[in-house]
Amino acid sequence: MTVQLKDVRKTYGKGDATVIALDGVSTDFAPGSFTAVMGPSGSGKSTFLQCAAGLDRPTSGTVTVEGHDLGSMNVTELTKLRRERVGFVFQSFNLLPALTVEQNVALPLRFAGKRPDRRHLAAVIDRVGLTDRAKHRPAQLSGGQQQRVAIARALATRPAVLFADEPTGALDTHTATEVLGLMRQAVRETGQTVVMVTHDPVAASYADRVLFLADGRIADAMDAPTAERVAERMTRPWHTPMGAAA
């Protein structure tokens, strides 16, 4: 398994003010799988992603990435694993404005202490269709183009898993389709694992499986989702039979 979560709990605050963001989540993500994570606002989606990606530590439970238990790693080991095996894409792109497309894409390789190989960089930029924009800066690009740069940057180190938090949240429908197609392609062509938080049933339909979170638990799961079935599931209550978790 690329990523495994076992009984992951995450609480914030203390005493009466305690908020249970994740309430015992267990699931795994197979190599080359594309999973969408959905659920109402406050259900724990971002916390789930942060814990699964090693950006945040669970209060209890274990997270493993490619068999490595994140909880037993020190900060240096965790940083190395995140840099080399994990990619991130955020709703707000998070590109560095002073750097060109090419320099932004090369950044994770530089952080990982690797000399960016020109041909590899060119191939990654080509893959997201931005060869003619390689010398441009983010402000000279459309939102969709900026998100494509962010995807190229996330894939530059050839990570085992790509985590995306609302990657199409700031994009129009057409541009969102392009970005989702690129993530699908990463799964199909290079066997990368994608885990994507989204509110959009159409975006979720690009995944092989949807996990539905409610009150910090996996309340339901759906294989081979269609936008219609996902939208329909979102309108029903989350009181599902025991054992419905993925």
Ligand SMILES: Nc1ncnc2c1ncn2[C@@H]1O[C@H](COP(=O)(O)OP(=O)(O)OP(=O)(O)O)[C@@H](O)[C@H]1O
């Ligand atoms: N740093 C924090 N301190 C205290 N409570 C927090 C913190 N981060 C999240 N929470 C709480 O944990 C719960 C889950 O939050 P989370 O952001 O994971 O939900 P979400 O499903 O991603 O929501 P949204 O769809 O609105 O982004 C919420 O009740 C939230 O208020």
